[in-house]
Amino acid sequence: xxxxxxxxxxxxxxxxxxxxxxxVLTAPESREAYRHDEAEWAPSALPAAVVxxxxxxxxxxxxxxxxxxxxxxxxxxxxxxxxxxxxxxEGCVVVSFERMDAIVEVNTLERYAVVQPGVxxxxxxxxxxxxxxxxxxxxASSPWSTIGGNVATNAGGVCCVKxxxxxxxxxxxQVVTGTGELVRVGRRTAKGVAGxxxxxxxxxxxxxxxxxxxxxxxxxxxxxxEHTVVGYFGSLVxxxxxxxxxxxxxxxxxxxxxxxQHCLAAVDEWKNMGLRADAVAxxxxxxxxxxxxGEAEADAVLAAFESAGASWAARSDDPQDAxxxxxxxxxxxxxxxxxxxVLTEDVCVPVGAVxxxxxxxxxxxxxxxxxxxxxxxxxxxxxxxxLITPPGDDAARERAQRAFxxxxxxxxxxxxxxxxxxxxxxxxxxxxEAELDPVVTEMHRALRRALDPHGILNPGKVxx
Amino acid sequence: xxxxxxxxxxxxxxxxxxxxxxxVLTAPESREAYRHDEAEWAPSALPAAVVxxxxxxxxxxxxxxxxxxxxxxxxxxxxxxxxxxxxxxEGCVVVSFERMDAIVEVNTLERYAVVQPGVxxxxxxxxxxxxxxxxxxxxASSPWSTIGGNVATNAGGVCCVKxxxxxxxxxxxQVVTGTGELVRVGRRTAKGVAGxxxxxxxxxxxxxxxxxxxxxxxxxxxxxxEHTVVGYFGSLVxxxxxxxxxxxxxxxxxxxxxxxQHCLAAVDEWKNMGLRADAVAxxxxxxxxxxxxGEAEADAVLAAFESAGASWAARSDDPQDAxxxxxxxxxxxxxxxxxxxVLTEDVCVPVGAVxxxxxxxxxxxxxxxxxxxxxxxxxxxxxxxxLITPPGDDAARERAQRAFxxxxxxxxxxxxxxxxxxxxxxxxxxxxEAELDPVVTEMHRALRRALDPHGILNPGKVxx
Numbered sequence: 001x002x003x004x005x006x007x008x009x010x011x012x013x014x015x016x017x018x019x020x021x022x023x024v025l026t027a028p029e030s031r032e033a034y035r036h037d038e039a040e041w042a043p044s045a046l047p048a049a050v051v052x053x054x055x056x057x058x059x060x061x062x063x064x065x066x067x068x069x070x071x072x073x074x075x076x077x078x079x080x081x082x083x084x085x086x087x088x089x090e091g092c093v094v095v096s097f098e099r100m101d102a103i104v105e106v107n108t109l110e111r112y113a114v115v116q117p118g119v120x121x122x123x124x125x126x127x128x129x130x131x132x133x134x135x136x137x138x139x140a141s142s143p144w145s146t147i148g149g150n151v152a153t154n155a156g157g158v159c160c161v162k163x164x165x166x167x168x169x170x171x172x173x174q175v176v177t178g179t180g181e182l183v184r185v186g187r188r189t190a191k192g193v194a195g196x197x198x199x200x201x202x203x204x205x206x207x208x209x210x211x212x213x214x215x216x217x218x219x220x221x222x223x224x225x226e227h228t229v230v231g232y233f234g235s236l237v238x239x240x241x242x243x244x245x246x247x248x249x250x251x252x253x254x255x256x257x258x259x260x261q262h263c264l265a266a267v268d269e270w271k272n273m274g275l276r277a278d279a280v281a282x283x284x285x286x287x288x289x290x291x292x293x294g295e296a297e298a299d300a301v302l303a304a305f306e307s308a309g310a311s312w313a314a315r316s317d318d319p320q321d322a323x324x325x326x327x328x329x330x331x332x333x334x335x336x337x338x339x340x341x342v343l344t345e346d347v348c349v350p351v352g353a354v355x356x357x358x359x360x361x362x363x364x365x366x367x368x369x370x371x372x373x374x375x376x377x378x379x380x381x382x383x384x385x386x387l388i389t390p391p392g393d394d395a396a397r398e399r400a401q402r403a404f405x406x407x408x409x410x411x412x413x414x415x416x417x418x419x420x421x422x423x424x425x426x427x428x429x430x431x432x433e434a435e436l437d438p439v440v441t442e443m444h445r446a447l448r449r450a451l452d453p454h455g456i457l458n459p460g461k462v463x464x
Numbered sequence: 465x466x467x468x469x470x471x472x473x474x475x476x477x478x479x480x481x482x483x484x485x486x487x488v489l490t491a492p493e494s495r496e497a498y499r500h501d502e503a504e505w506a507p508s509a510l511p512a513a514v515v516x517x518x519x520x521x522x523x524x525x526x527x528x529x530x531x532x533x534x535x536x537x538x539x540x541x542x543x544x545x546x547x548x549x550x551x552x553x554e555g556c557v558v559v560s561f562e563r564m565d566a567i568v569e570v571n572t573l574e575r576y577a578v579v580q581p582g583v584x585x586x587x588x589x590x591x592x593x594x595x596x597x598x599x600x601x602x603x604a605s606s607p608w609s610t611i612g613g614n615v616a617t618n619a620g621g622v623c624c625v626k627x628x629x630x631x632x633x634x635x636x637x638q639v640v641t642g643t644g645e646l647v648r649v650g651r652r653t654a655k656g657v658a659g660x661x662x663x664x665x666x667x668x669x670x671x672x673x674x675x676x677x678x679x680x681x682x683x684x685x686x687x688x689x690e691h692t693v694v695g696y697f698g699s700l701v702x703x704x705x706x707x708x709x710x711x712x713x714x715x716x717x718x719x720x721x722x723x724x725q726h727c728l729a730a731v732d733e734w735k736n737m738g739l740r741a742d743a744v745a746x747x748x749x750x751x752x753x754x755x756x757x758g759e760a761e762a763d764a765v766l767a768a769f770e771s772a773g774a775s776w777a778a779r780s781d782d783p784q785d786a787x788x789x790x791x792x793x794x795x796x797x798x799x800x801x802x803x804x805x806v807l808t809e810d811v812c813v814p815v816g817a818v819x820x821x822x823x824x825x826x827x828x829x830x831x832x833x834x835x836x837x838x839x840x841x842x843x844x845x846x847x848x849x850x851l852i853t854p855p856g857d858d859a860a861r862e863r864a865q866r867a868f869x870x871x872x873x874x875x876x877x878x879x880x881x882x883x884x885x886x887x888x889x890x891x892x893x894x895x896x897e898a899e900l901d902p903v904v905t906e907m908h909r910a911l912r913r914a915l916d917p918h919g920i921l922n923p924g925k926v927x928x
Contacts (some may be wrong), residue, residue: 182900195888250596424658444659
């Protein structure tokens with residue numbers, strides 16, 4: 001114990017020496033706040049130190065000190081992750097990017113933005129919108145989560161169904177390598193095949209292959225106004241069938257979200273938004289083709305909802321109404337958290353398997369006696385069953401954990417990955433091992449040893 | 465010499481034993497045809513053997529035999545590559561995918577196709593078009609090049625400027641690893657973050673990290689008809705300025721191609737298409753927003769051409785006229801090859817730097833007394849200066865090679881990569897080394913050692 005204390009003290013002392021005053025948090029009560037992300041059910045430890053650098057060079061210096069001490073480095077954005085990717089591990093240094101939140105450049109001609117990792121997603125979106133540009137990736141956490149965290153997890157969101165995920169927008173990264181070097185990978189031009197796609201590999205690697213210190217993201221021109229279509233359904237499975245019906249129309253919606261009755265009730269109780277609670281599930285669709293083509297898309301989605309047996313469906317051309325519905329979707333997670341600890345699932349299945357997967361989720365919840373509320377990016381088959389347990393009920397918590405594992409197995413059975421957008425972190429490590437061929441797991445380990453030869457980058461995450 | 469022969473003979477004997485009759489080509493005259501791709505100026509060797517497998521399992525067996533013999537394996541699609549990525553190396557086995565050309569599945573609901581690597585790009589496009597779907601990547605070689613080769617080089621094309629490159633469409637790959645295992649990486653669902661992006665890493669790795677035996681590509685719904693806008697310009701630089709003017713409008717064209725007078729003259733002389741030769745450069749633009757939005761986009765591009773000083777510009781709403789112009793673009797390369805050996809450049813610069821880069825290319829050609837004809841995917845800054853030399857003129861060839869190297873340096877100066885879409889292969893190896901930080905080059909080597917621990921996968925390509 002004395003030895004462990006001594007090692008942590010020596011690490012802290014070297015960090016304090018290497019970095020400007022105020023950069024290193026050493027007090028236990030300060031460090032405690034950086035123990036875990038939103039995956040509080042996953043294991044975590046009190047970090048040995050927390051650093052809040054203000055430059056890429058400082059991050060490099062932190063990694064060099066950690067290399068000398070053999071100490072793990074855990075990078076952390078806003079801590080909104082749901083898989084434990086930013087959970088601290090024994091003896092680690094947490095690198096928090098909260099003070100690296102500058103938008104360095106917005107280039108309107110080349111349509112890219114250069115940002116520090118700590119920039120909040122919504123802040124970037126607002127900054128570029130002011131210049132007629134658009135950064136599409138929009139995770140539900142966008143008011144809080146940072147671009148660095150979005151890059152680490154390859155975050156998705158509502159408009160991914162048409163516009164893709166974070167990786168599709170990352171052009172160039174500045175990175176501190178596992179050997180303590182500061183380098184750039186990728187490019188800022190529209191195209192380029194000079195060497196391996198290291199930038200793409202780092203996106204979604206959850207801090208295990210390098211620590212991102214600057215991100216250049218591709219932007220799109222601002223897009224036309226969206227049309228919203230809402231459908232109410234008498235069962236989750238009917239809503240799932242409507243999703244497949246939309247896909248069959250050939251229209252690619254710019255959003256196609258599902259909320260079940262539990263989500264609607266929780267949001268309404270919290271925010272008193274006057275949401276109709278007489279449906280088992282609702283679908284919220286948006287389309288954004290310009291002009292009359294957008295009208296035609298909205299009509300096609302409406303017809304698909306009706307053909308799949310919607311109890312009520314309509315176009316909502318009042319932007320305020322439409323925004324309220326999408327706010328409800330965004331508020332579903334915090335609203336449900338008010339009911340008790342939530343274990344958040346994140347699986348993806350083929351669009352045609354959405355009805356079957358929703359039926360499996362219902363059955364699993366019933367069998368394990370766990371309240372399951374489901375939100376879904378239904379249009380791309382990405383489901384978030386939320387397992388809610390009464391506060392302090394350990395038995396319910398264990399049942400929820402069993403249900404969580406079974407939902408992953410069900411997704412694998414139906415041809416999907418065990419995580420659609422939240423990442424592997426700690427909570428999905430067993431699922432990943434079940435999903436991958438052992439040879440492919442070994443390829444992951446080999447890549448990791450190649451880029452992190454000293455094993456200091458977020459050890460224990462993604463693959464053991 | 466006797467020893468070398470003996471080793472090659474033993475390798476051939478083991479291949480013949482491991483594979484069905486007719487799969488292994490051993491006669492020198494048969495092997496000669498597989499010596500190099502279209503980069504005939506790059507070094508090549510007579511392969512020790514050529515295999516033409518009909519299944520992924522046979523490819524795996526080839527790799528296993530090569531592992532036993534320590535023999536290099538060079539994968540080859542149609543051989544239309546322009547950087548030497550498929551050039552045979554001393555003692556190697558060339559794996560030609562010409563007999564693995566089946567379209568295994570087209571899934572209209574999930575919008576993907578599963579194909580063997582030897583499927584020709586245009587054949588895939590035609591097959592899915594019959595089902596209302598679209599595979600966007602359209603390299604100029606699309607009538608001949610194969611999906612396997614497109615994946616190996618992360619091929620681009622005309623519509624990339626709006627729709628992205630091959631990597632953006634690859635969902636899942638079946639691969640034979642450097643250790644002779646047959647695995648799948650990636651996924652078929654719309655989203656997924658389960659583990660590292662191995663599929664994306666393999667795309668563009670030119671057969672150095674694994675050998676692709678099956679590809680699942682994402683498809684889009686068929687799109688609306690395009691509008692074509694043509695502009696004639698009195699100088700290359702004026703055409704380059706029109707490209708930047710289009711970018712500034714906020715319209716994302718579905719094609720924005722540049723051809724200079726040498727290309728136009730060569731195509732017209734060959735095909736007698738009646739192309740106007742009274743311009744130094746022409747721009748061919750297409751836009752594809754639906755309905756009246758498409759009309760507005762076409763008008764905006766036309767206005768941009770005119771504002772940049774086009775000597776003549778017009779919308780071409782006759783599809784036959786428009787197709788003729790785009791055929792001319794596609795025919796430019798073979799038309800120029802009729803004039804003498806062509807060394808094909810492929811660099812990318814920021815869109816705003818296109819005028820400057822075109823000026824640099826002209827200056828370099830003049831200084832080295834080399835005829836340079838330029839085709840460009842101008843809208844994404846991807847330029848193909850074609851260096852044409854008189855047949856049998858070795859001095860001209862050396863001058864062209866010096867110009868080739870200087871064009872790469874100019875692209876690096878202007879912030880671009882040394883290859884936009886053709887790949888590194890052999891011709892761009894020095895350029896890649898100049899482009900990358902030595903630490904990043906070492907990361908490439910580390911990744912390569914991780915996935916090809918025995919060094920048998922296309923050795924000497926990409927990075928030495």
